[in-house]
Amino acid sequence: MKIITLLSLGLASTIAVAADYKVDPAHSAVTFEVGHLGVSTTPGRFNEMEGNYSYSDDGKTGEVSFVIQSASIDTNHEARDKHLRSPDFLNVKQFPTLTFKSTSFDGEKLVGDLTLHGVTKTVTFDVEKIGEGTDPWGGYRSGFEASTEINRSDFGITYFIPGVSDKTDITVYVEGIRQ
Numbered sequence: 750m751k752i753i754t755l756l757s758l759g760l761a762s763t764i765a766v767a768a769d770y771k772v773d774p775a776h777s778a779v780t781f782e783v784g785h786l787g788v789s790t791t792p793g794r795f796n797e798m799e800g801n802y803s804y805s806d807d808g809k810t811g812e813v814s815f816v817i818q819s820a821s822i823d824t825n826h827e828a829r830d831k832h833l834r835s836p837d838f839l840n841v842k843q844f845p846t847l848t849f850k851s852t853s854f855d856g857e858k859l860v861g862d863l864t865l866h867g868v869t870k871t872v873t874f875d876v877e878k879i880g881e882g883t884d885p886w887g888g889y890r891s892g893f894e895a896s897t898e899i900n901r902s903d904f905g906i907t908y909f910i911p912g913v914s915d916k917t918d919i920t921v922y923v924e925g926i927r928q
Contacts, residue, residue, distance in 0.1 A: 767803040767811065770891060770925030774798055777923045779817055783901075784914030791913075793833075795847070797821035802925055804854070804891075808878065813851040813859060815921075819844060837908040839866060859895055865904040872897050874921070889927040896920045 780794045797818035804811030820841040822833050834841045844867050851861035852871070859874040874895035881891035900915045901907070907915075 767805050768891075769803045769928045770801065771928055772798065772800040772802070772815070773890070773924045773926050776892075777925075778921075779815075780920045780922070782918045784916065786912055791824060793822060793824035795819070795821045796823050800849075800923075802893075802923070807856075809854075809856040811851070811854040811859075813849065813854070813861065815849045817847040817849075819847055838906055843867070863899070863904075865899075865901075866906050868904040870899075870903055872899060884926075890924055891927070892922075892924040894920065894922055 774797070777798060778794050778796075779798055780792060782790050782792050785791045795817045798815055798821075800813065800815035802811060802813040819839045820834055822830055822839065822841075824830055824833065833839055836843070844865075846864075848864045849861055849872075851859055853860045854876070857876055859876045860871065861874075862869050863872045874897045876893055876895045879892040879894060882889070884890050897919050899917050899919060901917050902910060902915050
C-alpha cells in the first residue's frame with residue numbers, strides 16, 4: 750500500500766495540472782500603437798474584452814481565448830474613433846469582434862489565430878508573467894503581458910497607408926481570476 754501511494758504521488762508530481770482563469774476586464778486591456786504621418790505615434794485601446802486562459806503549474810503550456818468588441822476602440826479622440834469604426838478601418842458593423850485563440854504556448858511564446866476585419870492570421874506574442882497570488886476577497890489571480898507586431902494590411906485594412914503606418918504594435922495586459 751505504501752509503495753502504491755508513493756508511486757501515485759511521484760506520478761502526480763510529474764503531471765502539469767492546468768488552472769483555469771476568467772479575464773477580469775476591469776484590470777485588463779488591449780492596446781495598440783500606430784505611426785502617424787511619419788512624425789508621431791498614436792496610441793489606442795479597446796475598452797471591452799472578455800476571455801479565458803489556462804496554464805500549467807510549470808508555466809510551460811497553456812491556452813488562451815479572447816473576444817474584443819471592435820466598436821470599443823478608444824484613441825481619446827471622438828472623431829478619429831468614429832472613423833476607425835467605419836468601413837475604412839475596422840468596419841465594426843460587419844466585423845463586431847476581434848478574436849484570438851491560441852494554438853500553442855511554451856511559457857514565453859504564445860502562438861494563435863487572430864481574426865481581425867474578417868481575416869484570420871497566425872500571430873506570435875512574446876509573453877511575460879507578471880505575478881500571481883491571493884486577492885483580498887479570497888480569490889486567486891494571475892497576470893500577464895503579451896506583445897506582438899502585425900501589419901494591418903495583412904488583415905485587409907489598407908486605408909491611408911503610409912500616412913497611418915501599416916505596422917501596428919499590440920500589447921495585451923491581462924489579469925484573470927482562477928475559476
